Amino acid sequence: MPAALLENATFSPSTFLLSGFPGLERAHRWIALPFCFVYVTVLLGNCTVLHVIRTDASLHVPMYYFLAMLAFTDLGLSLTTLPTVLGIFWFDSREIPFGACFAQLFFIHSLSLVESSVLLSMALDRLLAICDPLRYGCILTTRRIVQMGLAFALRSFALIFPLPLLLRRFRYCRTNVLSHAYCLHLEIMKLACSDIIVNHIYGLTVVAFTVGLDSLLILLSYVFILRTVLRIASKEERLKAFHTCVSHIWAVLLFYVPMIGLSLIHRFGEQVPHVVHLLMSYVYLLAPPLMNPLVYSIKTKQIRQRILKKLCSVTTPQP
Structure with missing residues (x-):
């Protein structure tokens, strides 16, 4: 289509339209049930981990401070997507204003970078x-852990903040329908009829110098x-040392594998069925918050014992 005609086709919608599972609109209320279960599990699991760490003084050590940061970030990431995902599946509420969409985009991507930083610190x-x-x-x-946490948040927010600003300057001509139940930079960028090369370069640069660098440093640390x-x-001491890393390795795989897969599919997977895009996007945002509390509760003896102690104290009748 010639540029002049494309420019004439430009319109200025005030909202985007979010999608659930196209073609399965009649089943959305049933699809909402597993999503609701996942969100409730995410909230309960991460809040439980945070509560146990906060109330047990013996867990006020670096390893559990970082785990608390991870749980807090997972909570934020889930709460950011919860309103639009359940709004679509339960109430068929698809419209989202530009401002709300860009805000959701900002928090999704910035919290994802925070989680990458926390995994690196772990x-x-x-x-x-x-x-x-001896020097641990x-x-x-x-004090240093608090400084690290603030640095993670500042780095992530500063790097992601330009994305909504760059998107605001675009004209949207193709459609205003997004293919997910929440707003992502790549999805919105594809709807623009303007030149998006700056967004492409900036987005790839941010991913390379944050997620790419973090994952490389994590790999190097495990070397x-x-x-x-x-x-x-001693073989027993080797197994004990490896065992302390198992939970973190699971958390790293749960975060980086779906993120890298989704990024590759978005950029190079034009022939990949749309349903794969959808499933990967939900796995990317919901699998880590769902599984991290379970993994750490099962694999970390101290967390498991404290949770069981809390449950026993609640279920045991007082004399």
């Missing part, structure tokens, strides 16, 4: 605990951890 925690245990407490002080653990003479 890898650093394991690296110091295994490779340099001196390096990871409470050093593996090298240190293999030097341990």
